[in-house]
Amino acid sequence: MTTVTTNTTRLIRLPEVLHKTGYKKAWIYRLISENRFPKPIKLGSRAVAFIEIEVDEWISNTISNSRTAS
Structure with missing residues (x-):
């Protein structure tokens, strides 16, 4: 049996970034x-998108930093 791994880069728009992070637009752009x-x-x-894996890594790093700071 052959396993096929696909590496797809997904672009996400701002509303999804806001949903994933829980932040508002102004705070995202400040960061x-x-x-x-x-x-x-x-x-x-007039259109931008974020690379999903970069946003997900940022979320993971933020969680890790929060847990180790305590």
Whole structure:
């Protein structure tokens, strides 16, 4: 039996980022400006998206840092 592993990079839009993090738009963009959150990529003149794995890694790191800081 052969196992096929697919590595797909999924782009997510801001509403999903807000849902995943629990933050509001202004706070996400503040963190981005402080280089504390993954930067979005430009899709067009008025559209951006985030790379899902980068957001997920940021969430995991934030949880880990929170647990070890205590």
